[in-house]
Amino acid sequence: MNDTLNKAINFAVKYPTYIDFSETLLEIKRTIKQYEEATLKKKWDDAYDLSITLVDLSQQLEDIAQQMAHEAK
Numbered sequence: 001m002n003d004t005l006n007k008a009i010n011f012a013v014k015y016p017t018y019i020d021f022s023e024t025l026l027e028i029k030r031t032i033k034q035y036e037e038a039t040l041k042k043k044w045d046d047a048y049d050l051s052i053t054l055v056d057l058s059q060q061l062e063d064i065a066q067q068m069a070h071e072a073k
Contacts, residue, residue, distance in 0.1 A: 017071060021064045028057045 012019050031053050038047040 017064055017068045021061065021068065024057060024061045024064060028054065028061065031057060 031050055035047055035050040035054065038044075038050055
């Protein structure tokens with residue numbers, strides 16, 4: 001296997017919360033893009049649902065960050 005891939009796999013196994021944090025950030029980025037598209041198309045119900053999703057994702061991100069801080073101690 002590729003050395004870079006081995007390092008990435010080892011990192012993911014050793015620090016799974018970093019992977020969760022990254023995945024959540026990517027999901028927030030995708031949701032913001034969907035929100036922007038919904039507002040441009042004036043799909044207000046969809047935009048509202050996506051705004052609620054963003055609130056949930058930001059809370060999830062905060063929880064993961066707190067977990068990471070706790071693990072770092």
